[in-house]
Amino acid sequence: MxxxxxxxxxxxxxxxxxxxxxxxxxxQRDDAIxxxxxxxxxxxxxxxxxxGDADAMATETLRLTQTLCDLAAPMDLLLRGxxxxxxxxxxxxxxxxxxxxxxxxxxxxxxxxxxxxxxMHVHVGMPSAxxxxxVGNGLQALVPLFIAVSAASPxxxxxxTGFCASRPLESLLYPHGGPMPRLKxxxxxxxxxxxxxxxxxxxSLNDVYWDVRPKPQFGTIEVRVFDTPLxxxxxxxxxxFTRACAxxxxxxxxxxxxxxxxxxxxxxxxxxxxxxxxxxxELFDPFALAWKSARAWLVELxxxxxxxxxxxxxxxxxxxxxxxxxxxxxSTIMRTTWEEIVGEGDPGRDPDDGLAxxxxxxxxxxxx
Numbered sequence: 515m516x517x518x519x520x521x522x523x524x525x526x527x528x529x530x531x532x533x534x535x536x537x538x539x540x541x542q543r544d545d546a547i548x549x550x551x552x553x554x555x556x557x558x559x560x561x562x563x564x565x566g567d568a569d570a571m572a573t574e575t576l577r578l579t580q581t582l583c584d585l586a587a588p589m590d591l592l593l594r595g596x597x598x599x600x601x602x603x604x605x606x607x608x609x610x611x612x613x614x615x616x617x618x619x620x621x622x623x624x625x626x627x628x629x630x631x632x633x634m635h636v637h638v639g640m641p642s643a644x645x646x647x648x649v650g651n652g653l654q655a656l657v658p659l660f661i662a663v664s665a666a667s668p669x670x671x672x673x674x675t676g677f678c679a680s681r682p683l684e685s686l687l688y689p690h691g692g693p694m695p696r697l698k699x700x701x702x703x704x705x706x707x708x709x710x711x712x713x714x715x716x717x718s719l720n721d722v723y724w725d726v727r728p729k730p731q732f733g734t735i736e737v738r739v740f741d742t743p744l745x746x747x748x749x750x751x752x753x754x755f756t757r758a759c760a761x762x763x764x765x766x767x768x769x770x771x772x773x774x775x776x777x778x779x780x781x782x783x784x785x786x787x788x789x790x791x792x793x794x795x796e797l798f799d800p801f802a803l804a805w806k807s808a809r810a811w812l813v814e815l816x817x818x819x820x821x822x823x824x825x826x827x828x829x830x831x832x833x834x835x836x837x838x839x840x841x842x843x844x845s846t847i848m849r850t851t852w853e854e855i856v857g858e859g860d861p862g863r864d865p866d867d868g869l870a871x872x873x874x875x876x877x878x879x880x881x882x
Contacts, residue, residue, distance in 0.1 A: 515571060515753045516635040517560045518552060518742055519582065519880075520599055524590045527873035528601040531555035531608040532591055539585045548578050553615045554607040554630040558582060558593070564639070567827035568754040575746050579881055594877040595749075596848060597632050597667030597681035597741030600869065604628040621715055625688065631667065631681040632742040636753045637734035638760040643700035645764060646728045650735045652763030653756070654694045654726045655770060655800040657739050658781070658788035659815075662808040663835075664752055665792035666741035666844035669852075678792030678845035681741050682725075682785070690716055691723035693785070696775055703728060735760065744844045744879045751835025754828040758819045767822065768801060776803060792843050812839065851875050 523530040533555045540549045540558075550559045560578050565571040582593050607627040609615045618626040640646040653660075665678035677683070685691035690710055697703050710716050719727060725739040737756050743749045762768035776798075784798035793808045816836060823829045842850070855875065856868035 515562045515575065515637070515749065517575070517579075517595075517746075517749060518557050518632045518634070519560060519579075519593045520596060520632055520742075521556050521558055521586070522592050522594060522599070522873045522877070523870075524592050524874070525870060527869035527871070529556035529599050529606075530591055532589065533558050533610065535589060536582070536586060536591070540582070543581070545578070545581070549582070551610050551612065552630075553610055553612075553618055553626045555610055556599075556607065557630065557632065567825050568750050568757075568831035569827040571753060572746070572750045572831065575750060576881060579746055583881070592873060592877040593880060594873060595632070595666065595742045595744040595880055596844070596876060597664075597679060598670050599632075600669045600672055600852075600872070602630065603671050604630065621721075622688070628687070629684045631684055633681065633738060634664065634740040634742045634749055634752065636737045636740070636756040637729060637732055638737075638757050639732075639734050640764075643728075643730070646730075646733075646735045647697050647700055647703055649760050649763045650694055650726050650728060651696050651770060652768060653735060653737055653760060654696070654724075655781075656759055657693065657725045657737075658784040658795070658797045659808060659811055660737060660739050660752075660756070661741075661785065661788040662791075662793050662795055662797065663755070663812065663839060664740040664743060664748075664844070665789075666743060666848065668845040668848055674849070677790050678843065679741055679789045682739050682789055685723045685725070685738075688723045689713070690721065692725065693781070694724040694726045696770075700728075741844070744847060744876060745838075745882050746880060747882065748835060748838050748844070751831045751838060754824075754831040755835055758824050758828060758832060759815065761824050762815075762818060762822075765822075767818065770800060771803060776800065792845055793839060809839075847879075848876065 521530050521532050533551055540546055548561050552559055562574050586593055604627040607630045661679050661682050667679050667681035670680055716722055726737050729736045780798040787795040795808045796805055797808050798805050852872055855871050
């Protein structure tokens with residue numbers, strides 16, 4: 515699992531371009547490999563080891579998060595979750611002084627700054643290349659539900675976007691972004707990858723911003739569409755949920771119909787509705803070729819997990835995720851927290867009075 519965390523100033527609550535200073539402290543540690551810089555300087559990424567169950571992942575993720583928080587505190591910085599930040603203006607973002615960041619700026623101009631959002635990526639190991647494609651097709655079909663359960667980006671540029679998850683809209687701007695095409699096998703994927711690389715806008719799969727993508731150097735299929743949750747607990751639950759979904763597809767217990775796929779309009783609209791309405795959305799289920807509520811779809815999947823549990827630890831974390839989702843989703847928590855601190859109205863109304871307290875309140879949830 516990869517978690518992109520926001521770096522904010524304790525005194526201001528605004529994004530702080532301080533990742534280089536934080537990285538100087540992190541890089542002295544034995545576990546420095548578990549952290550990395552991102553393209554812009556208000557982000558630090560946490561990368562877990564490979565795990566066979568969610569308990570081990572939870573233990574490591576909490577330890578790594580605690581490490582970052584301990585290192586950030588003397589710098590008067592806070593680490594927090596959420597897919598976007600209130601003070602996220604693309605023109606104020608600072609690119610990292612890395613070759614990767616310079617190349618992104620050369621290829622895509624201002625887009626990497628605009629896409630300076632905060633996501634969670636889950637990698638699931640695959641037994642073969644063709645299995646990765648088959649499972650990737652299945653996980654892509656679940657993307658609207660993944661967006662809905664992780665929605666945590668209601669605010670942007672000191673305004674309420676009207677969406678529960680505005681962050682997943684950003685990847686649609688890229689020429690090689692958005693949904694992974696439904697592919698027949700690895701050979702077809704390699705042919706498509708060659709076409710993409712021939713455009714010179716991508717030199718590796720790292721430049722392909724699909725919702726779901728194969729990661730051959732890791733031997734995984736990667737789900738990239740989650741907003742970074744407000745808490746590590748929810749993040750680990752989402753990772754276990756993703757792994758359980760992948761297992762069902764791999765084992766043939768969750769299969770896309772063999773008939774021609776439905777018109778892409780239904781799945782595009784479903785993705786949009788998930789961004790707008792979160793768990794209150796009506797979504798298109800490509801497995802059943804039917805529209806249903808996000809919550810009903812989620813319950814169906816979790817009941818299927820209970821009939822064929824992956825492992826006891828994962829089951830516990832998935833049930834804990836269910837309790838998270840039975841309450842307020844993260845986007846609602848972010849909105850109500852702002853209203854409790856500053857009052858109702860547009861977030862830009864009185865930012866100086868409440869932004870620091872708002873960010874501190876969300877930061878306190880990270881390890882809860």
